[in-house]
Amino acid sequence: MAAILVWFQLVLFVAAGACAAPAHALTLKDAAGKDIEIALPVKRVVFLSLYDLIPVFGIWDRAAGINRWAFDSAVLKGSPELEACPSVGTGDSVNVETLLSLHPDLVITWSYKPEVTAFLVERGLKVISVWPESLRELYQVIDLYGRIFQKEDRAREVRSLMENSLAATASKVSKTPPEKRPKVLWIWTKPTTVSGGVGLQQDLIRLIGAVNPAEHIPSKQADVSLEWIVAWNPDVIFIWGSARYGPGDLASNRQWKSVGAVRNGRVYKAPAMSTWSPAICTLALWMADKAHPGCFDRTEALEAIREFHMKCFGAPLEGLALD
Amino acid sequence: MGFVNRKWLKFLLGMSPLLFGGLSLFWGAYGISPLLTAKILLSKVFFLDATPAPELSIVWEIRLPRVVLSGVVGAALSGAGVALQGIFRNPLVDPFILGLSSGAAFGCALSVAVFPQFPIQVAAFLFSLVASFSTYMLARTQGEVSRLHLVLSGIVVSAFFSALVSILKFLVDPHKLVSIVYWLLGSFSLADWRAVGVVSLSMLAVSFPLILMRWRLNALSMGEDEARALGIPVERDRLLFIGAASLAVGSAVSVSGIIGWVGLMVPHLTRMLVGPDHRVLVPFSLAVGAAFMIFADTLARNLTAFDLPVGIITTLSGTPFFVYLMKRGAKESWGK
Numbered sequence: 001m002a003a004i005l006v007w008f009q010l011v012l013f014v015a016a017g018a019c020a021a022p023a024h025a026l027t028l029k030d031a032a033g034k035d036i037e038i039a040l041p042v043k044r045v046v047f048l049s050l051y052d053l054i055p056v057f058g059i060w061d062r063a064a065g066i067n068r069w070a071f072d073s074a075v076l077k078g079s080p081e082l083e084a085c086p087s088v089g090t091g092d093s094v095n096v097e098t099l100l101s102l103h104p105d106l107v108i109t110w111s112y113k114p115e116v117t118a119f120l121v122e123r124g125l126k127v128i129s130v131w132p133e134s135l136r137e138l139y140q141v142i143d144l145y146g147r148i149f150q151k152e153d154r155a156r157e158v159r160s161l162m163e164n165s166l167a168a169t170a171s172k173v174s175k176t177p178p179e180k181r182p183k184v185l186w187i188w189t190k191p192t193t194v195s196g197g198v199g200l201q202q203d204l205i206r207l208i209g210a211v212n213p214a215e216h217i218p219s220k221q222a223d224v225s226l227e228w229i230v231a232w233n234p235d236v237i238f239i240w241g242s243a244r245y246g247p248g249d250l251a252s253n254r255q256w257k258s259v260g261a262v263r264n265g266r267v268y269k270a271p272a273m274s275t276w277s278p279a280i281c282t283l284a285l286w287m288a289d290k291a292h293p294g295c296f297d298r299t300e301a302l303e304a305i306r307e308f309h310m311k312c313f314g315a316p317l318e319g320l321a322l323d
Numbered sequence: 324m325g326f327v328n329r330k331w332l333k334f335l336l337g338m339s340p341l342l343f344g345g346l347s348l349f350w351g352a353y354g355i356s357p358l359l360t361a362k363i364l365l366s367k368v369f370f371l372d373a374t375p376a377p378e379l380s381i382v383w384e385i386r387l388p389r390v391v392l393s394g395v396v397g398a399a400l401s402g403a404g405v406a407l408q409g410i411f412r413n414p415l416v417d418p419f420i421l422g423l424s425s426g427a428a429f430g431c432a433l434s435v436a437v438f439p440q441f442p443i444q445v446a447a448f449l450f451s452l453v454a455s456f457s458t459y460m461l462a463r464t465q466g467e468v469s470r471l472h473l474v475l476s477g478i479v480v481s482a483f484f485s486a487l488v489s490i491l492k493f494l495v496d497p498h499k500l501v502s503i504v505y506w507l508l509g510s511f512s513l514a515d516w517r518a519v520g521v522v523s524l525s526m527l528a529v530s531f532p533l534i535l536m537r538w539r540l541n542a543l544s545m546g547e548d549e550a551r552a553l554g555i556p557v558e559r560d561r562l563l564f565i566g567a568a569s570l571a572v573g574s575a576v577s578v579s580g581i582i583g584w585v586g587l588m589v590p591h592l593t594r595m596l597v598g599p600d601h602r603v604l605v606p607f608s609l610a611v612g613a614a615f616m617i618f619a620d621t622l623a624r625n626l627t628a629f630d631l632p633v634g635i636i637t638t639l640s641g642t643p644f645f646v647y648l649m650k651r652g653a654k655e656s657w658g659k
Contacts, residue, residue, distance in 0.1 A: 069496050093493065189502050192512045192630060216628075223505075223512060223630045226385050227352040230377055242498050244439055255515055258380040 026147055028128060038106055038126055042148055046099055048091045048109035049130060050141060051076065052277035055313045056158055057151050060085075064102045067091060074273050075313055091116065096123065106148070132276060133220070135166075135203045141276075158278060158312060165281040165308050166207060169288045172295055173209035182291050184210035185234035185261070188221055189243060191250060192229065196222050200275045208288035210236070230258055236291050237261040241272030266290070278312040332596065336607050339614035340398075344390045347621040352628075353381050389514040392578065393620040393633070394613035395522050396511075397585055399575040401612020402533055402605065403568035404586030405593070409540035409601055410561050411470050417587035418572040420477045421565065424583075425484035426454025427576040431506045432491040435499050443506065444521075444577040451573035454480050459565060468558055469547070473565075509582035509634030511620050518578040525574035529567045533605060540564070540601035582616075582634045584641030589615055591648060 026038045044064035047054060051070040054063055060081035068087040076082045086102065089095040091110040099107070100123065107120055111129035120127045128148070132138040139159055146155025184205050186195035195201035196217030205212040213232035214224070237259070239246065247267035256262040268290050273279040282305050289296045309317035335342075348364070349357045355378050363382040365371070403418035411420070419425075430450030434443045461476035462468045492500055539560050542550045550557050572586070589612045590604070597607050616633070619640065623633040 072496060090497075092497070189498065190505060190513065193505075222628070223510075223632075224628065225352045225624045225630045226512065227381050227624075228628070230381055230385070231353045233377070244435075244502070253515065255380065255384045257384075258377045 036126055036128075038148065041150055042105045044102065044104045044106075046088055046102060046104045046107045048088070048094065048107060050108060050145075050276055052274050052279065053142070053145055054081075055079070055315065056142075056278060057145055057149055057154055058314065059149050059151075062149065064104045065099065074271075075277065075279060079315075094120070096120070099125075133199055135200065135207075135280070138200070138276065138280065161308060161311055162278050162281050165304070166284055168304070169281070169285050170207050170209065173288050173292050176209050176292065176295075182210045182235040183213045183232065184208070184236045184238065184287075184291055185213060185229065185232065186238045186240070187243070188240045190223065191239075191245065191256075192226055193221055193223050194229070196220060200280065204275075204280070204284050204287060207284055208291050210291050226255060229256075233259060234261050235264075235266060237267040238287060238290070239267065239269040241270040243269070278308075281308060282317070333603075333607070336593070336596065336614075337610050340394050340610055340617065343614045343617040343621070344394060347390045347617050348382065348386055350621060350625055351381065351386055352624070353377070355381065384515070388516045388519050389511050389620065389624075390617055392514040392519045392522065393511050393616045395519065395526050396575040396579045396582070397589070397612040397614070397616025397619075398609040399522065399526055399529070399571040399612075400582065400586040400616070401589040401593075401608045402530065403572045404612075405590040405601070405605055405608040406533060406540060406564045406568050407586075408590055409544040410564050411474065412544055412546065413470070413474070414591065415587070416474075417583075418568055419481075419581070419583070419586070420474060421458045421569060422454035422477050422480035422484060423451045423569060423572050423576065424581045425481040425488065426457075427451035427573065428488045428503075428507055428581060429454075429484045429491075430577075431580075432488045432495075432503050435502045435506075436491045436495040444518075447506075448573050448577035450484070451576055452569055454484055455565070455569035455573070459562070468561065505632070506580045508632035509580035509637075510623075510630070510632045511579055512624075512630045514578070522574050522578055525570055529571040530609065532563065532567055536560070536563070537601045537605040540605065544599075544601065580632075580634065582637055584637045585612060585616060585619075588637075588641045588644055592644070 024040050026040055028036055028038065043062055045059070045062050046065035047063060047070070048067045051063075051066055052073055052075045054060055055075065060079075063081070063085050065088040066082070066085045067090055069090060070076050070082060070085075071087070086098065088099045088102070092113060094109075094116060096119070099120070105126065107125050107127045109117060109120075109127060109129050111117070111131040114129070117127050117129045128144075130141050130144070132141050139162070142155050142159050142162075143152075146152040186201040186205065187193060188195070194214045194217070195205075195212065196219045197212065197215035198218060199220035201220075202212055202215060205215075213234055214222070214228075217224070237250070246269050247265075250256045250259075250262050250267050251265070261267050270283065271286060273283055275283060285296075285301055285305055289298065289301060306317050309315070349355075349360050355363075359378055360382055363379055364387075367379075367383050400418055404416070407418060407420060408414055408416045427447040427450060430446035430448070431443050433450070434441050434446040438446070458473065458476045458480045459468065461479060462472040465472050488503075492503055495503070539555060542553050542555045543557065543560060543564075547557050576582075590608050592615075593608045593611045594604060596611075597603050616637075619636040620633045623631040623636050
């Protein structure tokens, strides 16, 4: 299934790049590999996925409807435009009548449920499905948004901001010799659900000059025995920001006491921010600072994060501390 | 089967939890030699402290509680299954017939979706008992609590709680949904001594009446009229067994999630091996349930690099077993 999705994404991105768009149309391939032509400019879009990119591109005026999980997004929460935007359900469960009543020019949704995409296409809607699983694919989505919304300059600018931010983070930690790179484990809903060698978390761990001891597992997430985690003995553990447990829970659990990260108090709960937006750069810097203590001047780093956030999202970043 | 062979069989069945538990302790993702494992166990038993930290932690804090917990949960599910099959006189009854699993699932979903400060285990335990109690009270609305009313009430209560779970699953965000789904699959991946303590206490409270009163299950399994003719207070005894089974299964489910088939399959298997007399069947079902669950969980954590939910293993092994049972003839195994 994963292979099919990756294949589809490649088709989508290659097609988006290869098909030169006429003056007032953009040709892309849909989930079934069929060409779809989108009339430009796109004026009414329903965002079932990647809604965090709306403020990045300043396209609230084109948002006809939005996924209801957008109301929980750290980036969007509280914005007056969001409050005015009607919810159409979720990527898994769309309220088709509401969606159709909004008369969208385009629907952007996740690609992991091709049957939803097919259902919407059959009802005459233009649908684009996306599911970025790596930094490279996230950049491709940003380029795609630039093309769809005719904001290629902004896409280039955002991409450049992201690349510069990530490069600055990577260069700070690049002095660490390979043999001294910390072993960093990212854990999810359960403390024994780890990030494997595929996905954005794996990209981030590599980028911050660390090694993921679970990278040999060929999936984004995997439930593993606690014995594996003890055997890997990670130096740093990052807990997914929306998990129900925190560093204190691992520290007070005797089963974890022989894990280096727990013993040395290097378990951190990540800020609850989406990795499907430029906010991933903020997360990368936060992770790098924790994985390489002393490597960053925290005041300087925090200032850089705030500046980056303001440039990308057009709003100040609140509630993030590095210490 | 000869008398001597039968004695040996019973001996092996009785010892099976220790046998499987012992073997399971030596098999895990972290390579520890059997000698070192034995040394660690002995050092802990005799209060010595001469073993390296990671190995000690793995054997004593991770593997052993997991083996013990899976054994206790297996015994709880199997014991409850044999008791309920006896009083319902129905070989297709399992411990979840009273709505326990749906109630526990609702408790879990409620904790994840609405009350994150409330531990999943406590919520699951409470709602499994609420479901069981509701089933019993619903059956009583018709006056006498008959087997048929109990089964029908169980179906109604299960459906009700399942619908509530579905609503919550629909409403929660995908990340929380993952938590609920994982829990529903059943797993011992987070087993620790605290969980062992909780379940063992309730199992002790339940096993004694179950074992001491097991002969009454023989009377109840003959039918209500026959049991009454023998002077058995049918409704009172039935309530007692249902209460005990609910407590055992509720506490088991609260720490492991929902693990299907054990309470249905193991009593059948044991009945085939030792016969339908509950005086023998009850203690051996507890032992075989424990051994089977330890075996299934050992496979779950060692078959792949992943920690598979044990519910998958029990279901995968249960299905062919039932096909075999159907071919052999269920009547034979039920002792008719």
